[in-house]
Amino acid sequence: MMKCGASIMIAGMVLLETLVAVQAQPTTNKTETMAPEIVVSATRSARDILAVPSTVYRLNGADGTEHKASRTTPDVVAGIPSTFVQKTSYGQGSPYLRGFTGFRTLCLVNGIRLNNSVFRDGPNQYWNTVDPLSIRDYELVMGPGSVLYGSDAIGGTLNALPVQPPDYDGAPTWERKLYYRGATADRSNVGRAQVGGRVSEELGFVGGLSLKDFGDLRGGKDVGLQEHTGYEELDWDLRADYHLQKNSTLTLAHQTVTQQDAWRTHRTVYGITWDGLKHGDDKVLSYDQRRDLTYLKLQSKELRGPVDGLEATLSRQVQSEDLYRTKKDDKREQQGFDVTTWGAALQLDSDTALGHWVYGAEYYRDSVVSYGRKYKVNGKLDAVEIQGPVADDATYDTVGAYAEDTIKLFHDQLDVIPGVRYTYSQADAQRVKDPVAGKPMSVSGDWNAVVGSLRLLHPLTENRKHVVFAGVSQGFRAPNLSDLTRLDIARSTEIETPVSDLDPEKYVSYEVGVKSRVARLTTQASYYYTTIDDMIVRAPTGRKIEGLDEVTKKNSGRGYVQGVEFTEAVQLSREWSTWVAASWMDGQVDAYPKSTTKEERDYISRLMPPTAEVGLRWQEEAGRYWCEVVSDMAARADKLSADDERDTQRVPPGGTPAYAVFHLRTGTTVVKNLDLAVALENIFDEDYRIHGSGVNEPGRNLVVTAAYTF
Numbered sequence: 001m002m003k004c005g006a007s008i009m010i011a012g013m014v015l016l017e018t019l020v021a022v023q024a025q026p027t028t029n030k031t032e033t034m035a036p037e038i039v040v041s042a043t044r045s046a047r048d049i050l051a052v053p054s055t056v057y058r059l060n061g062a063d064g065t066e067h068k069a070s071r072t073t074p075d076v077v078a079g080i081p082s083t084f085v086q087k088t089s090y091g092q093g094s095p096y097l098r099g100f101t102g103f104r105t106l107c108l109v110n111g112i113r114l115n116n117s118v119f120r121d122g123p124n125q126y127w128n129t130v131d132p133l134s135i136r137d138y139e140l141v142m143g144p145g146s147v148l149y150g151s152d153a154i155g156g157t158l159n160a161l162p163v164q165p166p167d168y169d170g171a172p173t174w175e176r177k178l179y180y181r182g183a184t185a186d187r188s189n190v191g192r193a194q195v196g197g198r199v200s201e202e203l204g205f206v207g208g209l210s211l212k213d214f215g216d217l218r219g220g221k222d223v224g225l226q227e228h229t230g231y232e233e234l235d236w237d238l239r240a241d242y243h244l245q246k247n248s249t250l251t252l253a254h255q256t257v258t259q260q261d262a263w264r265t266h267r268t269v270y271g272i273t274w275d276g277l278k279h280g281d282d283k284v285l286s287y288d289q290r291r292d293l294t295y296l297k298l299q300s301k302e303l304r305g306p307v308d309g310l311e312a313t314l315s316r317q318v319q320s321e322d323l324y325r326t327k328k329d330d331k332r333e334q335q336g337f338d339v340t341t342w343g344a345a346l347q348l349d350s351d352t353a354l355g356h357w358v359y360g361a362e363y364y365r366d367s368v369v370s371y372g373r374k375y376k377v378n379g380k381l382d383a384v385e386i387q388g389p390v391a392d393d394a395t396y397d398t399v400g401a402y403a404e405d406t407i408k409l410f411h412d413q414l415d416v417i418p419g420v421r422y423t424y425s426q427a428d429a430q431r432v433k434d435p436v437a438g439k440p441m442s443v444s445g446d447w448n449a450v451v452g453s454l455r456l457l458h459p460l461t462e463n464r465k466h467v468v469f470a471g472v473s474q475g476f477r478a479p480n481l482s483d484l485t486r487l488d489i490a491r492s493t494e495i496e497t498p499v500s501d502l503d504p505e506k507y508v509s510y511e512v513g514v515k516s517r518v519a520r521l522t523t524q525a526s527y528y529y530t531t532i533d534d535m536i537v538r539a540p541t542g543r544k545i546e547g548l549d550e551v552t553k554k555n556s557g558r559g560y561v562q563g564v565e566f567t568e569a570v571q572l573s574r575e576w577s578t579w580v581a582a583s584w585m586d587g588q589v590d591a592y593p594k595s596t597t598k599e600e601r602d603y604i605s606r607l608m609p610p611t612a613e614v615g616l617r618w619q620e621e622a623g624r625y626w627c628e629v630v631s632d633m634a635a636r637a638d639k640l641s642a643d644d645e646r647d648t649q650r651v652p653p654g655g656t657p658a659y660a661v662f663h664l665r666t667g668t669t670v671v672k673n674l675d676l677a678v679a680l681e682n683i684f685d686e687d688y689r690i691h692g693s694g695v696n697e698p699g700r701n702l703v704v705t706a707a708y709t710f
Helices: 071-078 480-486 642-646
Strands: 056-060 085-090 092-097 106-109 133-144 154-163 173-185 188-199 203-214 231-245 248-263 285-302 309-326 330-354 355-375 380-382 392-411 414-433 440-459 464-478 493-498 507-520 522-544 548-571 577-593 600-603 611-619 625-634 657-669 674-681 701-709
Touching: 071 085, 071 092, 071 133, 071 154, 092 611, 248 414, 392 480, 414 480, 440 480, 493 522
Parallel strands: 106 154, 493 548
Antiparallel strands: 056 133, 085 092, 133 154, 173 188, 173 701, 188 203, 203 231, 231 248, 248 285, 285 309, 309 330, 330 355, 355 380, 355 392, 392 414, 414 440, 440 464, 464 507, 507 522, 522 548, 548 577, 577 600, 577 611, 611 625, 625 657, 657 674, 674 701
8 A cells, every 4th residue: 555655747537448348357466468459339330449440448347446437328438538527516417529518529329319300509518417336338439420420420329338238158147246435524425236147158248237326516725615506316227138139139238217306507596606706696597307218229240142241120219318406586487308219220240341330220200399488476376488598399200321441551551431311301290489580480490411530550560560540421400300499598687599591510520649559558540620510509699588688599600629639557566556647738619709790709708728637646566456547637718718708607807727636545445346435535635626516616525435246
């Protein structure tokens, strides 16, 4: 334990088990060559990260005791270069990936879209409906992924891969797991019970129940307790795999996540005034949300004939959201929606003389029911609204087809990967409130998009341990029901109203980089430049609605985002390792910074400041004990858009202050199959927040985790 006293000089943000096998495994392997890390999401086929010509990370699920024991799915990706997790509330996290968030980033659950047509601009809370304790691994692909995954995949794509039944070892197998995480800063208790079994070689199952209770969060030494930031969550999941034959598996799975009483305190009288912040005057502003996903998936490999592999999926997903608001005059409002999404997807792959092809088609249909109600001070119903936050009685259909080929040229000295996708989207909203006349109207539209990509990879050595890569990828985002019909608060003092005439957003991203994995060193570095065209931006109309500034939407955003990303991990000895990661970003887009119709070039909203992370880890050669010290740092976020400057409840005057925080974590295997870990996070009890968040991060925080498998 005393060996952990080595100091860390600088800080930032990367969890490098995504790149380095030694970060995720005991250092008992005598060989100095690091094992390959296989990912699927980047190309829809299994490949070593070094063979993927783009920036990709593989992240461990959160049910272990090592490293940061992430509280939520958004927290899992916190620390990746060009990534930060904005938290409108403690129960709502929205990752920014290469400058984009909300409906410009895509989340998948086992390849099934979490995104639907009511996802809104700016930060939202929907990634929080993926229970990290039910996830085996995450795969994060940075940059546009529209060719393989369609609309929304602009900043990046995260694929959450659920836990699997145990392997068959020649006899019926059972595996039980108990997990606990407790923390002092929020007085939280999180527990999970999981049972898995392999009844026979053909049939296996796994299921789990997660209970989570988060109290009000305590900030740093000056902020102290942040009232009404706690919430409760109940999650459960079940999965069964049946091997139809040696290389074919049929999976039936379900997962439910229910979150209750997650307040957005910055808009209430309970918001904090740290560093010049203001707060709202609502007495209550609380969200409940629920997500249910059921799917049937058939996977077949090593088939005979022109098709070598097949994956077919049928899915049904229901997302529900309810907002409860009590205004300063004690009048109450309630609004929400239910979105039922049916999906069908077919993916094939074929090895041919013209390369390895991955191709397929998918279809999703959203059916939306939305409501809004207002109550008088005495609690009696005052009005039933035409719609809730989005249109009522609405549907949204998306169909797409794609193909990508991997061609090896010049005796495997150049990998060429071209790809193309066609997508058709259609919206039909029957009940939309005219914000001026106050009467119902309908909104409809349809859009086509064709996008392509071309990526190259060149190995610098015969063993392909050092590679350079480059690529150009088009991305797009079709207008969704939120763009077209949203009637709800946008930022702290703005209300977003419906609009009928919008076109798809278009993006082109250029990326070059290097990757290396040899002996004791792993490196990944890249530069990207993304052009923005026809981005849908909020434009002030000059009108007031219930005291809020009305904003509408226009396809007028043109601009760019560029950045540099760097990660490196070094195995110093059999027991000591270190890592460093850093990123820098710049971006501007045409917008309406003032309450006029004049368009001006402005910073992109919540531009990520320069960040870095440095860590030092000791792990005994037998793997029983480990300890690490990590420092995270971010520069002052002072390149503010006009929207950021107006958002005085979340962004302090002049920008979000810089911070440097230090964490100490240690753990041990107490007995066989029982792992314990203790972390002291934010050792010096600093007050800080992630740029654009509505709450500050935890102050000094003691976190205890335990995992027992039997």
